[in-house]
Amino acid sequence: MKNLTILTVAILCLLQITTTLSHADTITNHYDHFTQLSTEQERQLGVIIPPEGTVKVGESNGIPIYDTPSRRFTDPEIAEIIRMLDLVPEKMLETPPRAIIAASKDTAGRAIRPNAVATASGPYIFLGTAFFQGSAGGFSAKTTENDRNSIFMHEYAHVLQYYHLDPEKGKIQNMKETSSLVFDFAKQAGWKAHRRLHKDKILTGDDFAFDVVRDGNHQWFLPEDQEDGTTKYGQTNPVEDHAEAFGWVIAGHPGYLSGARVEHVLTYLGATRDDFTQGVLPIHPRALRSRGQPRGSKKFFQDLTPDGFTRQDGDRQYFCFIDDDEGISFDDAMQYYAAEFTDRGYAADIPIEHKILPLKEDHASAVYSFDGQHVLLQIVDLTNADQYIVKGDMTIRIALGSYSP
């Protein structure tokens, strides 16, 4: 009876999606495992089932948003969810989350840590208060709209993984063994698998196949020379690596990932890099390290505004402080930002210019614009400017662990 239910559900889903899977042939996938489960089956797999008493409070792109008895979304939070749902690439809407749910510790149990921001379980995405207000996953700065895009798409990718689970195998927690989507990604991204307890028995050739890896006797590992291709969190396992890749590419930061990862995501989505990067502010280069910020900020920054530019309301300032000899050099930083802004479709209204400030610090500024909005870029080398800077907890953690579970 149970098997019949699975089969029926699976067939219905396949019927529903066959017409829309137009680029299914372009990647190696295994849609025979495409599946949706009943609540009871999900419970058995360890999915966090939304509690009784959820109330629908919104919807976008056919995806409903729910309050729970222990937490209600505020109006601005609902507006923010709708904004993010509108950004979801079309391909991902074929396998939508069943609901976006207001999470607290009570609703999501242990899966939501007191300061956690978001989590996905089965077909559900749970968003905690910290997602909207806080600083995500160890970041010192407050989460930005772009951070939230990245976290949200990361969680959404876990939902995609769920739809490619093999319901006959494992628990929801070890999707890395039973989601064909994760397998395809992992192989392409450079993960290897060896037999459990036999690190020298590495799968090669035809043996490195989905059916072999998911037999439960194999373990994934990322060779050391491949670690730079993903974030610290992505290095933990292929499931998180896959989710990180979706999060970073869709939020417009493909440069943080290896080409194979970017390619995988773009192929899956039938999209190009530019679909996600244009007009998005770059993030700092991975090698940037800074521990300080200038003292007496307001005057300091006014002095740095380039000649011929008057700041207007709505213009954004974008700072890069270099404060560590072991990190990126000043010249490299200048080149990095000039290339990034150009690549992201910004016009250089005032091209980047290098100056030496009175205390001999290197400084560069530029003004870029996209869609009528100006961004004032300031790069300041504070390495030898102790009298100017406040050392403190402003460490910019660029190597980035993850944002979210």
Ligand SMILES: [Zn+2]
């Ligand atoms: Zn995750």
